[in-house]
Amino acid sequence: MQISSRFTIAIHIFACIDTFKNDYKITSDFLASSVNVNPVVIRRLLTQLKTAGLITVARGSGGTSIAKPLDKISFYDIYLAVECVEDNQLFHFHDNPSTLCPVGRNIHNALDERLERIQAAMEHEMKNITVKDAIEDTKRFIAMENSSAIKK
Amino acid sequence: MQISSRFTIAIHIFACIDTFKNDYKITSDFLASSVNVNPVVIRRLLTQLKTAGLITVARGSGGTSIAKPLDKISFYDIYLAVECVEDNQLFHFHDNPSTLCPVGRNIHNALDERLERIQAAMEHEMKNITVKDAIEDTKRFIAMENSSAIKK
DNA sequence: CTTAAATGTAACAAAGACAGTTACAACAAA
DNA sequence: TTTGTTGTAACTGTCTTTGTTACATTTAAG
Numbered sequence: 255m256q257i258s259s260r261f262t263i264a265i266h267i268f269a270c271i272d273t274f275k276n277d278y279k280i281t282s283d284f285l286a287s288s289v290n291v292n293p294v295v296i297r298r299l300l301t302q303l304k305t306a307g308l309i310t311v312a313r314g315s316g317g318t319s320i321a322k323p324l325d326k327i328s329f330y331d332i333y334l335a336v337e338c339v340e341d342n343q344l345f346h347f348h349d350n351p352s353t354l355c356p357v358g359r360n361i362h363n364a365l366d367e368r369l370e371r372i373q374a375a376m377e378h379e380m381k382n383i384t385v386k387d388a389i390e391d392t393k394r395f396i397a398m399e400n401s402s403a404i405k406k
Numbered sequence: 407m408q409i410s411s412r413f414t415i416a417i418h419i420f421a422c423i424d425t426f427k428n429d430y431k432i433t434s435d436f437l438a439s440s441v442n443v444n445p446v447v448i449r450r451l452l453t454q455l456k457t458a459g460l461i462t463v464a465r466g467s468g469g470t471s472i473a474k475p476l477d478k479i480s481f482y483d484i485y486l487a488v489e490c491v492e493d494n495q496l497f498h499f500h501d502n503p504s505t506l507c508p509v510g511r512n513i514h515n516a517l518d519e520r521l522e523r524i525q526a527a528m529e530h531e532m533k534n535i536t537v538k539d540a541i542e543d544t545k546r547f548i549a550m551e552n553s554s555a556i557k558k
Numbered sequence: 559c560t561t562a563a564a565t566g567t568a569a570c571a572a573a574g575a576c577a578g579t580t581a582c583a584a585c586a587a588a
Numbered sequence: 589t590t591t592g593t594t595g596t597a598a599c600t601g602t603c604t605t606t607g608t609t610a611c612a613t614t615t616a617a618g
Contacts, residue, residue, distance in 0.1 A: 255410050255604075256491050256498035258576070263500050265517060269509045281593065288507040289500060292578050297594065314586030316593040329524070339408050346408035346605095348415050348441060355440040357421045360547035365417060365540060372481070372531045379527035383520050391520070395512035407575070410605070433564065444607050449565065466615025468564040498576095 260336040263289055264299055268327070268385045269392045271309070271320055280318045299336060306335035324386035330377055332385075344373040412488040415441055416451055420479070420537045421544045423461070423472055432470045451488060458487035476538035482529055484537075496525040 270288050271280050278284055282300065286293040300318060303309045308327055311318050320327070334342075347365075351358035422440050423432050430436055434452065438445040452470060455461045460479055463470050472479070486494075499517075503510035 255407060257496055258407050259498045259500040260576090262497060262513075262517065262521075266500070266503065266509065266513050269513060269516075270507075273509050279593095283593085288504050288510045290502045290504045290510065291500065294579070294596085295577065297596085298577095301595070311594070312586085313594055314584080314592085315588095316586090329520070344409055345414060346411045348411040348418070348443065350442045351418065352440050352442045355422070356548045356551070357418065357425050357544060358440045358442065360544055360551065361414075361418050361421060364421075364543040364547045365414065368481070368535050368540065368543070369414075372528055372535070375531035376524055376528040379524045383524070388517060388520065391516040392509060392512055395516045396508045399508070399512065412605090431564095435564085446567090446608070447606065449567085453566070463565070464615080465565055466563085466613080467617090468615085 257333075257339075258336070260299055260302075261333055263291070263295075264303060264332045264336050265329070265385070265388050267296070267299065267303070267318075268320065268324075268332075269389050271318055272324065272385075272389050273392075275319065279316060281316045282318075285318075302336050303332070306331065308332070308335060320385075324389060325384045327385040328381045329383045329385075329388075330380035333377075333380055344376065345369045409485075409491075410488065412451055412454075413485055415443070415447075416455060416484045416488050417481070417537070417540050419448070419451065419455070419470075420472060420476075420484075421541050423470055424476065424537075424541050425544075427471065431468060433468045434470075437470075454488050455484070458483065460484070460487060472537075476541060477536045479537040480533045481535045481537075481540075482532035485529075485532055496528065497521045 266289050267285055270285055274280060274284075282293040282296040285296045285300075289296065300309065300311050304311050308321055308331060309318055310321050347362060347369075351361055353359050418441050419437055422437055426432060426436075434445040434448040437448045437452075441448065452461065452463050456463050460473055460483060461470055462473050499514055499521075503513055505511050
């Protein structure tokens with residue numbers, strides 16, 4: 255069980271929009287080519303990101319743009335937007351422990367605080383990384399690629 | 407997408423073994439009654455925990471016991487044992503970004519370090535919680551239950 | 559040595575998430 | 589009015605998870 259690729263695809267999308275916004279109209283087909291998935295998969299994702307207020311999408315004429323400053327969009331915002339976990343509960347607790355057993359009756363309450371702390375640690379880290387960071391990292395890798403091409 | 411209930415069930419199992427080890431033989435049927443799932447689900451889990459060296463299971467005669475000191479078994483040990491994520495990669499990266507696109511070519515490398523840091527934050531927290539903690543929490547809740555029953 | 563009770567495991571089913579795909583109505587700009 | 593695009597429904601295949609039945613294997617005890 256892993257966190258859906260929607261999450262990494264969404265970050266990929268932000269990087270693409272920012273990188274190509276001046277040279278291309280950013281359509282779902284354009285993004286689909288870079289990500290290498292079906293355009294409908296992209297459109298479904300764009301709908302989620304739009305609902306979360308992170309991007310704007312032009313109906314009809316087409317084209318997507320980022321709705322907020324890059325350093326105001328955290329990985330956590332994206333993670334929430336694309337609904338990686340149900341009910342915002344990272345851990346799936348087994349549903350019906352026996353109420354006849356003292357352990358069964360109490361295990362859920364007993365564990366909750368610990369599990370929340372683990373989840374919070376992950377989310378805290380996600381909140382501290384922004385789309386700006388991701389795009390800068392990507393540009394740095396692209397630059398390295400170019401400079402090594404020049405050397406050759 | 408959530409972390410499999412195998413994880414919380416495994417912790418439940420440890421709590422049961424420790425709580426009832428002096429009074430009952432801990433069979434898969436016994437555990438299945440407390441967790442309220444099919445005994446085969448328990449046996450599959452016990453096999454994983456045994457493989458990881460966390461418990462011992464007596465073939466034939468039956469009965470399970472914990473193989474290490476309670477404070478030497480961390481939530482992370484259990485998480486690894488029950489294989490909650492594939493390849494130890496919490497994030498599912500989309501498989502084939504376009505190599506024709508500079509962003510597509512570099513996004514994976516550019517993101518990896520950030521994603522690893524998020525995953526590490528979660529795992530770090532998991533390593534700091536032990537079965538001993540969980541069992542103590544559970545016993546505290548059981549004790550509260552008893553004392554409020556007495557009051558009544 | 560037989561029996562009873564467990565475990566280990568295969569096999570299959572049901573349900574749900576994920577991702578791929580086709581199709582098309584709705585929309586907006588040229 | 590045409591063209592290109594988005595939004596979305598519908599259906600599919602695959603995979604994971606969990607539930608379940610069945611049974612061979614193993615061990616201890618009588």
